[in-house]
């Protein structure tokens with residue numbers, strides 16, 4: 001709950017009449033489900049024991065002795081609650097003035113100032129297509145990045161590319177044998193992927209290929225020039241393709257630091273783990289036994305000495321702590337890697353790092369497609385580029401029907417199509433599976449990105465029609481209808497919604513909040529004319545429109561969604 005002016009007043013009133021401390025009181029204050037019951041409520045259950053009375057009686061007694069003020073105009077007991085009614089005019093003025101003063105910064109705070117957060121997101125594997133879970137990770141990670149940033153934290157977004165491991169030995173062998181001559185300039189990720197497939201196919205007939213691949217990976221680990229050159233080529237081809245998708249989505253990283261980067265550091269990391277007496281050999285592999293913590297062992301080195309995914313994650317965590325001295329490190333990775341992160345965090349803890357419990361695995365569910373698979377050109381795999389392009393194409397068609405004379409159709413279709421995919425992903429609680437349904441995601445009237453964007457554009461259009469500067473100099477008491485009050489109260493919640501989203505790493509709080517705001521706005525709009533001959537009323541309602549548009553814009557920006565002014 002926000003320590004707003006009203007809460008502070010209520011706390012000081014309650015403090016006079018109870019023996020509870022300010023912070024205790026503040027934590028107890030709630031917002032009733034219906035504002036007709038009151039704007040704030042104080043539950044009396046916690047006083048029952050000390051006062052040896054029933055919560056209902058206490059509420060009644062308190063409501064009699066508490067005094068009203070200019071801003072708290074009525075105090076009334078309902079069951080075990082003392083309910084407080086605020087002066088709506090003062091409230092409205094405070095909310096609308098604050099939003100107008102802070103504009104693009106409304107919602108921001110400085111609670112993170114001086115602290116930094118490392119966020120590891122998307123992190124795809126090179127020589128393979130960016131998969132749907134890398135998309136989900138990118139979108140959730142990007143939103144969490146924006147949420148923490150707006151709270152004043154310094155954020156460091158890292159793409160921990162999967163660019164190391166024995167599979168690159170296989171790819172080198174496959175490329176050398178079947179890659180063709182000098183055609184690499186036109187090579188795509190699909191070609192690299194096909195080489196993998198061919199390698200595994202051939203390996204069944206000829207098992208020595210695997211030894212060859214292992215040799216090549218060893219060379220790569222040892223820094224062999226030829227091996228490195230090929231590997232770099234695979235990486236460049238992949239990054240080019242990934243970047244195209246990140247650009248389409250507007251996703252940014254502060255650093256691409258892949259697993260390969262830690263190749264020179266893992267040795268020292270393994271030594272430190274050994275020196276702590278945490279390791280032993282099991283079936284020729286080097287492991288950390290995690291049986292006491294009811295987990296399978298964490299593998300550090302395979303029998304051929306090659307390091308593993310977990311080893312590199314442990315080295316990466318040490319490096320990041322040293323480099324960024326983070327207060328928190330967030331890994332946005334699918335739920336199927338739960339065990340992996342539990343093991344990594346446990347090993348870090350056993351190594352004696354007190355910051356191990358500042359590492360969080362923010363997991364998420366799958367994205368499924370309602371019609372079983374996606375209708376892509378290739379049929380089988382979901383190519384993200386195809387998914388995004390299809391969304392844009394479909395929106396283009398809708399715009400062509402609804403608003404054929406729209407300027408910048410291409411740009412708007414792009415913003416809305418991509419926005420629809422982002423919103424569909426981020427409006428589901430992250431640990432649930434997302435079921436992607438074209439008709440649902442693109443519906444301008446459902447709980448969708450296009451709906452929120454469309455509401456925003458409509459508010460822009462009202463402001464354009466109004467055509468004059470918006471002023472604060474209005475009669476706030478004119479915004480007294482239920483629909484207006486509900487909307488204003490809703491706008492007031494935005495900063496605390498962001499805080500809640502940060503605490504639980506849950507961008508869906510913001511998307512669902514935006515759906516509420518749009519619903520409340522539309523109820524207001526349908527019941528009351530904004531632009532009318534009544535000059536003063538128009539000015540007041542325009543200010544509300546202006547503030548609502550600002551909140552929607554700020555919310556969509558956090559989610560990484562654009563806000564076209566016309567659509």
Ligand code: ARG
Pocket residue numbers: 120122123124125160161162313331333
């Ligand atoms: N490359 C991994 C995958 O595709 C995800 C990496 C996540 N980040 C990490 N630090 N392990 O499954």
